[in-house]
């Protein structure tokens with residue numbers, strides 16, 4: 001990837017103030033459409049090319065997908081697309097302000113049919129509340145899928161909520177642009193289903209991140225090597241979830257701890273460093289990793305400092 005590609009990526013973890021100001025990001029006040037799980041980016045890029053007066057944001061968990069899409073955006077010379085890597089369910093809630101999105105598109109998501117994988121689905125319980133806030137009144141959610149029961153389930157999920165109006169499921173729909181998965185299923189002769197859901201009533205939600213937490217360095221006078229060893233693989237609770245230190249790396253300059261913090265809607269892996277400075281030790285986030293600075297991450301650093309101090 002060349003440096004010029006990177007200008008399409010947004011890293012909300014680095015923003016001091018959340019939700020983000022989309023007008024500032026795009027340099028205009030045009031409507032914003034979000035595609036969740038854009039895969040190769042074919043649909044996102046083609047839509048942005050056809051609708052230059054609309055801003056598009058693609059959210060993907062896959063780095064490879066983001067890389068591929070960036071190359072397409074760069075080759076097309078488009079200025080109306082940005083990409084964000086991460087879990088769209090969390091990002092839609094935390095980084096988009098109330099009524100900031102005109103349309104959310106989800107194309108051919110994995111339905112995760114097994115019960116034990118249910119929480120990997122896009123349409124988890126809190127997602128409806130997220131859309132009730134971040135989608136504009138009169139805005140749409142559009143879902144395309146090749147799985148009939150999934151379309152029915154999503155229809156049911158929104159039908160019981162007065163903040164939304166669900167249109168009938170359209171079987172074997174035709175849209176101007178086909179996604180990569182759509183082409184694949186078409187070739188195999190599979191049915192496909194399109195469901196459009198209109199948001200009719202807005203409701204504010206409580207966001208976890210308003211101002212991202214400031215991360216003051218923790219300082220301790222003395223470090224216990226035994227205590228440090230004992231916290232590896234120890235799981236400890238924080239206000240909003242739990243943290244586990246998975247590994248320790250050490251060189252002459254610093255000790256680095258690979259940490260995982262699990263909060264209600266977000267799991268983050270990041271590094272914490274311990275550095276010796278004159279007559280004390282500093283314990284802080286490794287500057288190379290950029291987790292969202294949630295209350296759980298902040299508390300994890302404090303707790304580690306307490307646990308390893310003599």
Ligand SMILES: C[S@@+](CC[C@H](N)C(=O)[O-])C[C@H]1O[C@@H](n2cnc3c(N)ncnc32)[C@H](O)[C@@H]1O
Pocket residue numbers: 036037038039040059060061062065086087088089106107108109110122179180181182
């Ligand atoms: C089955 S593929 C479909 C790709 C594309 N939409 C298409 O129709 O060709 C689903 C995509 O959604 C992405 N994905 C899954 N869960 C996600 C989430 N919570 N947030 C963002 N992207 C997600 C996956 O990485 C994958 O690329």
